[in-house]
Amino acid sequence: MKRTIILFGAGLTLAGAAIAGNWQAADANGDGQLTKAEFDAATAAEWQKLDADGNGQVTTQEAGDKAAKLATADTNGDGQISQAEFIAKKNSWWATADADGNGSVSRDEFAAASARADTRAPGG
Numbered sequence: 445m446k447r448t449i450i451l452f453g454a455g456l457t458l459a460g461a462a463i464a465g466n467w468q469a470a471d472a473n474g475d476g477q478l479t480k481a482e483f484d485a486a487t488a489a490e491w492q493k494l495d496a497d498g499n500g501q502v503t504t505q506e507a508g509d510k511a512a513k514l515a516t517a518d519t520n521g522d523g524q525i526s527q528a529e530f531i532a533k534k535n536s537w538w539a540t541a542d543a544d545g546n547g548s549v550s551r552d553e554f555a556a557a558s559a560r561a562d563t564r565a566p567g568g
Contacts, residue, residue, distance in 0.1 A: 467551065477548040480538065487534045491527055500527055537561060 470486040471478055494502045502525045504511045517525050517533040541549045541557035549557070 467554065477550055478554060479548045483534075483538055483549070487531060491530055494530075495527070501525060502530065 470482055472482050494506055496506045507514050514525060517529045519529055541553050543553050
């Protein structure tokens, strides 16, 4: 049985993975603030990379070294991470990252939220 997992993270913690290590790519307009639209676009791009076979699930093989961090996204316990579970996990990160509630995440908020996520991640 294949096991599916997701990346959260920002490495993943990009908010996760794709974003955590790449603020410039996430901050598409380069204004130093990550808007929800930019975050959603980065999340979609991250999902596309993770779901290499395009079947709507991320397996441990697809997740590679990020598998442990992604395991918490499997909210229904079926051993597979769906796109909906992935997005829900990322949106949960966003809700805590936007500490001042202004609808965008600054570099400082991003760094703080990513650090918190890393300390909660299994093995992290």
